[in-house]
Amino acid sequence: MTATPETADQGQPELPAKYDPAAIEVPTYQRWRAAGYFKADEQRVLSGERRPFSIVLPPPNVTGNLHVGHALDHTLMDVLARWHRMSGDEVLWLPGMDHAGIATQTLVEKQLASVGSSREALGRDLFVQRVWDWKAESGGAILGQMARLGDSVDWDRERFTLDDGLSAAVQTIFKQLYDEGLIYRAERIINWSPVGRTALSDIEVDHVEVDGELVSLRYGPDDDPDGSASIVVATTRVETMLGDTAVAVHPDDERWAHLIGRTVLLPIVGREIPVVADEHVDPAFGTGAVKVTPAHDPNDFEIGRRHDLPMIDIFAVDASVEGTGTRFDGMDRFEARREVKEELRRQGRVVDERVHRHAVGHSSRTDEPIEPRLSTQWFVKVAPLAAAASEAVRRGDTAIHPPEMAARYFDWVDNMHDWTISRQLWWGHRIPVWYGPDGQVRCVGPGEEPPGEGWEQDPDVLDTWFSSGLWPFSTMGWPQQTDTLRAFYPTSVLVTGYDILFFWVVRMMMFGLYAFRDTADGASSPGDRTGAVPFRTVVLHGLVRDQYGKKMSKSRGNVVDPLAWIEEYGADAVRFTLARGANPGTDQAIAEDWVKGSRNFATKLFNAVRFAMGNGAVVREGALDTDDLAPADRWITDRLRATVAATTRLLEDFQFAKAAEGLYHFIWDELCDWYLELAKVPLQTAAAHPDDTTAQQAAATTRAVLGGVLDTVLRLLHPFMPFVTETLWRPLVGPDGGESLMIAAWPQDADRPADPAAQAWVDDVIRLVTEIRRARADQRVPASRSVPSGEWTRPDGLSSAAWAVLEAAARTLTRLGPADAGYRTSLTVTVPLSGGTATVGLDTSGVIDVEAEIARARKDLGAAEQELAEAERKLGNQNFMQRAKPEAVQKIRDRHTQALADVDRLTARLAELGALTGPAAGSGGQSA
Template sequence: MVGVTQPDPTSALPKSWDPAEHEGRLYQGWLDAGYFTADATSDKPPFSIVIPPPNVNGSLHMGHAYEHVLMDALSRRRRMQGYEVLWLPGMDHAAIAMQTMVERKLATEGLTRDDLGREKFIERVWAEKAEISGNIGEQMRRLGDSVDWSRERFTMDEGLSRAVHTVFKQMFDDGLIYQAERLVNWSPVLKTAVSDIEVSYADVEGELVSFRYGSLDDAQPHIVVATTRLETMLGDTAIAVHPDDERYAHLVGTELAHPFVDRLIPVVADDYVDPEFGSGAVKITPAHDPNDFALGQRHDLPMPTIMDEEARIADTGTEFDGMDRFEARVKIREALAAQGRIVKEVRPYLHSVGHSERTGEPIEPRLSMQWWVNVESLAQAAGDAVRGGDTVIHPKSMEPRWFAWVDDMHDWCISRQLWWGHRIPIWYGPDGEVVCVGPDEQPPAGYVQETDVLDTWFSSGLWPFSTMGWPEKTADLAKFYPTSVLVTGYDILFFWVARMMMFGTYVGKGLGPENKVPFGNLFLHGLVRDEHGRKMSKSKGNGIDPLDWVERFGADALRFTLARGANPGSDISVGEDHAQSSRNFATKLYNATKFAMMNGARVGELPPAEDLTVVDRWILGRLEQVLADVDAGFESYEFSKACEALYHFAWDEVCDWYLELAKVQFAENDEKRSQTTALVLGAVLDPLLRALSPVMPFVTEVLWQALTGGESVVVAEWPTASGHGVDAASATTVDDLQRLITEVRRFRSDQGLRPGQRVAARFASLDEAALTPSLPYIHSLARLDADDADFAATASIEVRLSQATVVVEIDTSGTVDVAAERKRLAKDLAVAEKELATTTAKLGNEQFLSKAPDAVVAKIRNRQRIATEEVERIGAKLAGMGGA
């Protein structure tokens, strides 16, 4: 800085910003300082988030990174605002995924889980868990997650297991958990029931086969039905028709013989049947189709299961027993054809088929004895919590989807035929007795425990309070529960969020009258899509490894890219161009701050407003507005709004304008002015870096510490209004100044002037525009010199400003390209003529004039007047140049 002798404050900063040099060191420093460790005894107001637990056998994909960035930004901001913040990490045991992975490894060794036995197999899974569980933790550190690692939990650790058994026991005793034979999604490969979220649907080209029940004589009783799953006809126990279908009225109540099984098939009437579809008759297989199951219950039909757990035909007494379901499909068709029962050519039929997400095979609906939760009262409480405002959903537009699910929820199948997971605490006696054993109880002698384990969603549904020590009354529960906000994707609103709400409202009565819900706010984000808007997937090959971006662009760039596109309920599209842009932003921020510090930028008390220049007052006013926008964005979970405000302020206003204007002030060789400019730079950069730090913690840490000498931006105060306020007059002046400089720069570019080439200029009406005091800025930023005795204008431009039109005459002395200038003016004339035509048309429209408010009409008239003047002015200039 001119006139000031002091050590170079940037000497500790490297020449350029290289994220890899700093991120690991900075993160470890934050851990060592204990910044992320929550204190349950603190007097600070609490703010808490529990992490949606990723599967222990996996790694963080871009969707996880997106979610983590948003949670981290919220946590870091609240920490700076003086809250006692708990962001609690942990992982899910992922029963199906983990067991499948281990079984695949065993297969490579020539072993199955049965070869090991249950106890040894579970030991093997725990060993695998210990080996791979650190991967996710390391990825979270690379992202900069400010989680409290001292409270890391796992859905099968001792404390959470106690919570699971406690809730199960309470719900069993309350009659909310029961055992029943119902239809489930069955995975023949995994040999277990699976939840809806573990079933993905895809269109499959199948065969629609129409065949005949009853007599082959058209004059005798018969009915034609069609199916794509011909093998299930072995389990048919009825044929259904619509009650009003006159074609079959005479057959309702009669019975037709089954072609292969010693069973008579009744014809029943049910409103479920669409008489316009196909033949108007439907085969009913209650044990292998959800709609058929419901109809079977209504009509008290038998429900034979005709496949074993591996989807092989079993117990039908037919030649098809032992066949795989797909082999049986072909053989049954051939057998029906041999009997003459195929009534038309088999035709291709595209239909949606559910597949196991883990193993890929088609899911088989199967009647099975399972454990269930009666969800009626629980779902109602979950719905009422949102209706009553105890939990607020962001965005509000997601509420109808929430109510549609919880208000029409079916009972929940919670048992899985696996070995890895929370074993159901039900014990069976030698004479069929059934007891539920609590966590502090022992089963009676001679009783045998249920072999099934609980659905993973059961334990993860307890996550918000089980991780804080429930059922014990812990300090963490007292301080941090209910949690402040849950951040998760809208795609698991039903599968995970609904279960947490059901459990939270169920156990909440034991946690105090105010603890009705597990979280006060529910922020639902969208999916991360590729730059073309496609959902990321392994099959498409368009997935992005977030750690790859961290390596190439830095964690700050990844984080800013994701946060900048985040709005409640909306999907986000990202590509490498976005990451590179964010990396450029971090570099720009680094270079700008370093430059400012080289010129003496520092944090200190600002002089009174009257001692500041117009551009100083402008940038401080813009800072106030931007901080308000950032706060509004964070409070409404509109991360995009907050990030956009910070980006454009930092790049467009601080770097592109104020720093350039500040150079002029430093060049004045005025000690007081330079000192003031340095303080203003510090007053702008300090809160800017703090406001950016929740999203870009690494680069802001390095810069903020260097600028302020403070301990860490992590524990710095969140920036608030400085009290300088917004100076409307200075904002108008700088807006005029920017427009004038921009127009001169555009003229220079059109003329092909070199960026550094200075030319002489003379101004008219600068006083009327109140810009005479700003002439040094104009000369410097527009590369203009004051006119002298030899000045001879060769071109001029006119710029309409708020108070006057400024004419800039320029002596280019041979540098002006007359043809280019004529082309530029012609372009401006076309714009003005279009505006004149538009406004004239509106003002000539009597319907518009009769309906539009007076203020709107007055605005259009003013636009017409300005356009008219522009057309006349530009036309005159072109005429003077010898062209029109």
């Protein structure tokens, strides 16, 4: 894709003087967007010009802001989108938002309450318009935040779950399911949210362990001396006894056999209720007798249906008591629990009370205890849909990554209950069912006229997850067979957290398989790619936790605001930190220091490119002839090829963390820490000898290698850190190198074996330089100070030519100068290399305080001798040697070996220092 004349850059930018994320990120994103790099073209797919790659963004709530979970999700999707664009695929990353029924309605109702109004005061039509007005003015702030993170979504295709097109899709599939009997209306026990005043589905309920109470109550007459007419039941919810319509016992429980078929008095209410026999009752639990409240417990509801019991609802929509005819009417359920128990205690009917820890369902949206409640609602019959969703994964039509997460999917999809889809809200997709004056019921599809006068539409709306379940194909124009659907559906991959595997992924699978059931065996023609499943792969990542692995929550005060970190450290730093921790299917921790470290990594890369460009690095067309390369150049190009292959392979396997980690270590440890240092040798040599043709050629080759390596590195890193890589790449490649990394080609692995000789040479350099630097540091020699050096002893296994190159590199990297007239070896460094042992002599007498070094060496020697003596004492103790564990003995042996080496090293060092000051200075060096 190329930029239009209106949006293309005029000329190539210069490299900024310093790395400043705040200055580069927003303008860079605006340039990408204006150039049209994010746009997808389905015609390129349908014509066969390009392979498709498509992702639909999990639609964030219209009320939401970018939180750290979003940031992780979006980063991983953007990594894939950018990588596939660079790999030559036609990429559609489709954005949008969810109308978020409960959350949005609650927000607007709070706004109304603050000015003394309510939705009831406005009426349905005005209230819904009020929500639309809020959405237009304030909703969707997260979309701008997505741009700040760098999301390369196709903004021209942005959708909203209440768009006209998506509403038509909802009506279409509702009517299809309704006409086939897969949507039905029934009276069932549902999860009721007293705060939201609406039904909830099972997956919107979190079961939380709480310390409650188990209270045993006596039902029966007030006066029952022998207890023969009474029965004791145990309950965790005393207040629901006001709605009891029976007591149930196991038919084989002899303790209560005499009461089966009889009635007992329900206290307070004064109603006679039957004792029924039901095999559901566990005779080993409590007293073996349970109270039956069919309208407020799912198990009791089933007992009630089996025994044709009355079902009495004792709660209003806000869970206050109503309709019992007692003084408790109007009380909140928790207040009623206390008051009812107190009344029963006064009547002498409380037999026992104890603390009871048990799981209580809480609304995942409002965090309140839900109320099981008998209600007439709309349901989806999920059995056939879930079976198809299960089989599609087992058959391999959709793969779950990592594979071990498939067990969670099957656990849920193979055990689903019918889905409650109606919500007692005004904001959302209204259920398209109308009721006639004579009890008629009609479901109206899209484009169909509602029935005439006297008909009323169902007041409820659909669960938000109903429309979200259609998201992969409704956003592409379904039920119309659009070019977008033909080109990009099924989508390539779904990236999401494992925590919404049940909420969303399963529903999309069910609806996708149902909507495209006629094409379940795949494409019907080469031009029709529409298949059954909504996505080929589901990539599940974990949750983001704080640096200590704790779940983030406002109560803990450990919630991370990624936008604050983006402003402080840049989007690249936040993205790279998240990607580097994103191991498949597992939770990850995050801390501000780690984001700061990623910013430092970006700065390191920035400085590397500045160094390269400042030294004339160029990006050439085509590959360099390896025969012309020095060992360091061959080594870095070998390591680069391995990094290209590993990064590509890991991205193909969705191993984001390993890919990011590999790039980090290649760039920091190998490229910056070693190759850039090694490149200084030919560059400095050429600068010192401008007339030396050989030196100039070597420097030119190094500049080409340096430019080529950085070009490739920036391409590899771009999907993870798009802003800094774009800022560096465009000046590096020059005006003819390309207009944007977004549309640059992904590096290909050159199929060429690595050069072991080059690797061995660099290993030798690293060992030699590391040991010399360590020795300098041990003697407190400033890193910037040049030290005279002579007496370099070549290993037997290295040729004179190889040793000369090695020595030149080591001298440059360790700031060792030639031996001068007054040179005396004060320090000898011995280093094992691939060809044998090398020794290097240094004269540090002019750069260190000899007397101070002698005093320090004596102190260190004393400590080493003490450690050696202690280790020898233990090893000579037969009692210790016989009784100690093998690992403890080995630990002492290791200490002995190290102490012996330290004594030898320090003794030799004192001898060297003594030689600098005469015999007296070095005498007595064997003790502190």
